[in-house]
Amino acid sequence: MEIDKNKELPIEFLRECFLYEAESGVMLWKHRPEHHFKSKAAYVNFNRDNAGKNVGSLNDRKYLLTRLMGKVYIVHRLVWAIHHGVQPNGFVDHINGERSDNRIENLRIVSNEENTRNAKKYNNNTSGFVGVHKRKDNGKYYAFISDGVKKVNLGQYQTLEDALSARKLAEIKYGYHENHGR
Structure with missing residues (x-):
């Protein structure tokens, strides 16, 4: 699968990369296929170091971020895409205000205005x-x-x-x- 880094990543590609547990909100790295990588060494090293581990690290604003295909992604947007099978069209709001709580029941699509009406x-x-x-x-x-x-x-x-x-x-x-x- 050829990936265009300037566009949203295809849902099927994301599902090859991540395992999302909707009840807990945890997303884990899957053992990714060799065709995701430029070399055999990159494939082996990535899977040895990451497969089965939690995705993302907290930034200074308390959002989980991850790097994929040379680009940084906000994890809750990836969660939405994987769970619903479509890229989010709008802001993904954490209903309870906990920015690292990526349980699907805590996420909703909102406009910018709606997002500011649920701010801390x-x-x-x-x-x-x-x-x-x-x-x-x-x-x-x-x-x-x-x-x-x-x-x-x-x-x-x-x-x-x-x-x-x-x-x-x-x-x-x-x-x-x-x-x-x-």
């Missing part, structure tokens, strides 16, 4: 809650949200609880995932 709270968050911060000038709590196009001001509140309530109602209104901001 940023590391630089100071209030502990997404979309709410305390104003230094007046001590009130300011709530906001994105409607998908622009930032929407939800108002200023005397208490954190009132600001959080306004934010939660807006999350429902704008279709945010229940795990957003975890």
Whole structure:
């Protein structure tokens, strides 16, 4: 099988490379056929070192990545392709927010907008809650949200609880995932 490195890898090729266990989310390297390699030595060395082992290593953003045919791939996109038999058309979202949890029940295809509506709270968050911060000038709590196009001001509140309530109602209104901001 001739592989074009500039295109998505064919599903049948991926299935020759990987064994995916949907219940656990683990993907293992298979003993790959000799025709995947440029030399007998590469074939022997790869299978000796990798066959039966977990695929991927975590990057700094906690996604599993792997190298195949000279290119780096995000493992959850390969998982989707192998399990469903088609390349993912959109973002592959981890429903529970755990980026290395590649159980098929934890993955879904979403648009960029939907993906941002199931995001973790940023590391630089100071209030502990997404979309709410305390104003230094007046001590009130300011709530906001994105409607998908622009930032929407939800108002200023005397208490954190009132600001959080306004934010939660807006999350429902704008279709945010229940795990957003975890």
